[in-house]
Amino acid sequence: MSTRSGAPARVTAVDIRREGDAALGIDWADRSTSVIPLREIRLACGCAVCRDELTGAPLLDPATIPPDIRAYRIAPVGNYALTFDWSDSHSTGIYPWEMLRALADRIESESR
Ligand SMILES: [Zn+2]
Structure with a gap:
């Protein structure tokens, strides 16, 4: 199944919303829903400051990200x-x- 834009339904967001102060909810076009803790999203940042551009190795120390990041x-x-x-x-x-x-699926599989 894919959407009109050509992207696969599993990576097409149809709705996003805040789930309280600490999580993001995403409804996907494949009718599944992800709830991702914001801190996990912050930790997964792929920018050049947080991740080595050549090796992909994380440069971000998780200890520097507050538990109540908003x-x-x-x-x-x-x-x-x-x-x-x-x-x-x-x-x-x-x-x-x-x-x-991918982040949402990893968190979900780790919590099972
Ligand atoms: Zn970053």
């Missing part, structure tokens, strides 16, 4: 990604839907 702003980037203004003053990360879906 997103002041959540905004779409075109139709392929989200960007966040974080309460730790970081805002350079771009999170493609594929990345958010």
Whole structure:
């Protein structure tokens, strides 16, 4: 199943919303729903500050991210990604839907 835009339904978001202060809810076009803790999204940042551009190795020390990290702003980037203004003053990360879906699936499989 794929959508009119050509992206697979499992990585096409049809709705996003805040789930309280600490999580993001995403409804996907394949009719599944993900609830992702905001701190997990912050930790997964793929920008050049947080991740080595050549090796992909994480540069971000998880200990530096507060447990109560908040997103002041959540905004779409075109139709392929989200960007966040974080309460730790970081805002350079771009999170493609594929990345958010993979993160959500990993968290879900770890919590089973
Ligand atoms: Zn980053």
